Amino acid sequence: MRFMFVYPNITRPKTPQMGILALGSHLLHHGVDVRVCDLTFHEAGQWAGYVMAEMERWQPDIIGISLRTLEFSATLPVLEALRKNKGNRLLLAGGPHATFVPQELAPLVDYGVMGDGEDACLAVARAMAQGAPERIRDLPNIFFQYGSELVKNPVGPLFDLSNSPAPRYELFDARHYTQHCFLRLVPQAGVCGVFEGSRGCPYLCTYCSNSALMDLSKGAGKWRREKSGSQLRREMDLFRSAYGMDMMYLVDEVVMTTDHRTDELREHLHDLKTPFVFMERPELIRENRVRDLKEAGAYSCSIGIESGNEAFRRTILKRNMPDQKILDSYRLMQQHGIRTHAFVMMGMPEQSELVMRDSxxxxxTIQPDSAQATTFYPLPATELYTKVLAMDLFDPKIRPSNYYSLSSLNYPLSHKRKIAMYADMVNLELWRDSPVRRLAVRICMILPRVFGLVRWYMTSPRGYVRYQSIRRMSAKQFLGKIWEKLTSWQR
Known part of the structure; x- marks a missing residue:
């Protein structure tokens, strides 16, 4: 039985798709032959042709395509080509978009998988191998189109991560490790290992589909699941033996869940002496846990701020952490020599310009080592998705290819430009602690037209050369330059 996964990577960062890695490894462990048709290294316009060529070359029995919402539009030609030319092969869809918008995918595929896919994909492969494809309709986690009706089967037990087989890293092109998008974070790093240590974020942020996934899986078993420290270490040793390894990326939404967890990771990882990057919630960051992870090799931690306005975070985002907790979490990381990266979102509903300024x-105030701002996009099955639809702020058919485009919501153009300006202020690091940057921020807040000039100085080659001279100016000289530009425009 041959199973071919299709990996549509619209933004094309070099990193393995961890869902496909987990499913592919599970199938291989149980005797199914697996290949990954990786679209990372091909332009979107070439995707359909490449997938068709791979299908003809390898002759799979099952084709599974993993989809996230922002990839759906670019992947639609691939789905249509597969639907038309697949012959007797089974076409299967999975991933977040299949889980939360099954009605959009069901007419395009034979079956879809909701939630954890390990057991469902294996059951589908076994049904096909036994010549009984009709049994697929009764399997847990499966959805399909039956005439005009969408049929969604109940979900089965959540997958127990302790039963995960050794990951088959060779399923992905080695460039996903040797040219990984995070290698720039650790000096001289040449190979990045990527690992999943847990599943099941315990939080209910309104912009995230996690709460919908929790509802879908209610009664299916323990939501928060963690691999043991020894199991995770075996996976790391396996990767290192095959590729070497200078750094690691832990994809877990949260890591510091308990004192026991961080102590366990310290015990099993400290002698590996390999720096790793990870994500964390401010509420979970405590000094003893930070100390544990530092000894385990923690190099950089990404901490979500999302909004710098405490009331907005609490009432709109359901992120119930005070500003002081956020400040303390960054301070603890910095005191223990762990670099920090901040996540911020701009353009959320009811996020006024004053609220964006607070970010x-x-x-x-925090002065993280780095920060990034994304433009809010309402993901299906989230609380904010329902909210923007009710406010008539959103057309679900509009899907940008990334989270850095102009806002997709039905805001006035002037507000969309303000959203883009504040996001760019974050991404151009105008929050850095320097008099010139602080002055530039204040001026742009008062006179937004000036920001175009600031962005030019920060991003264009000629502008960057001039920006280096500006850095040496006094505040008075800098204001004089800005005034000179403004008066020249008016003339």
Whole structure:
């Protein structure tokens, strides 16, 4: 039995798709032959042709395509080509978009998988191998189109991560490790290992589909699941023996869940002496846990701020952490020599310009080592998705290819430009603690037209050369330059 996964990577960062890695490894462990048709290294316009060529070359029995919402539009030609030319092969869809928008995918595929896919994909492969494809309709986690009706089967037990087989890293092109998008974070790093240590984020942020996934899986078993420290270490040793390894990326939404967990990771990882990057919630960051992870090799931690306005975080985002907790979490990381990266979102509903300004101000106070701002996009099955639809702010058919485009919501153009400006302020690091940058932020807040000039100085080659001279100016000289530009425009 041959199973071919299709990996549509619209933004094309070099990193393995961990869902496909887990499913492919599970199938291989149980005797199914697996290949990954990786679209990372091909332009979107070439995807359909490449997938068709791979299908003809390898002759799979089952084709599974993993989809996230922002990839759906670019992947639609691939789905249509597969639907038309697949012959007797089974076409299967999975991933977040299949889980939360099954009605959109069901007419395009034979079956879809909701939630954890290990047991469902294996059951589908076994049904096909036994010549009984009709049994697929009764399997847990499966959905399909039956005439005009969408049929969604109940979900089965959540997958127990302790039963995960050794990951088959060779399923992905080695460039996903030797040219990984995070290698730039650790000096001289040449190979990045990527590992999943847990599943099941315990939080209910309104912009995230996690709460919908929890509802879908209610009664299916323990939501928060963690691999043991020894199991995770075996996977790391396996990767290192095959590729070498200078750094690691832990994809877990949260890591510091308990004192026991961080102590366990310290015990099993400290002698590996390999720096790793990870993500964390401010509420979970405590000094003893930070100390444990530092000894385990923690190099950089990404901590979500999302909004610098405490009331907005609490009422709109359901992120119930005070500003002081955020400040303390960054301070603890910095005191223990762990670099910090901040996540911020701009353009959320009811996020006024004053609220966006608070994010800049909080970053100016925290001074993380790096930060990034994304433009809010309402993901299906989230609370904010329902909210923007009710406010008539959103057309679900509009899907950008990334989270850095102009806002997709039905805001006035002037507000969309303000959203883009504040996001760019974060990404251009205007929050850095320097007099010129602080002055630039204040001027742009008062006179947004000036920001175009600031962005030019920060991003264009000629502008960057001039920006280096500006850095040496006094505040008075800098204001004089800005005034000179403004008066020249008016003339």
């Amino acid at each position: 800049i101000r909080l970053l100016q």
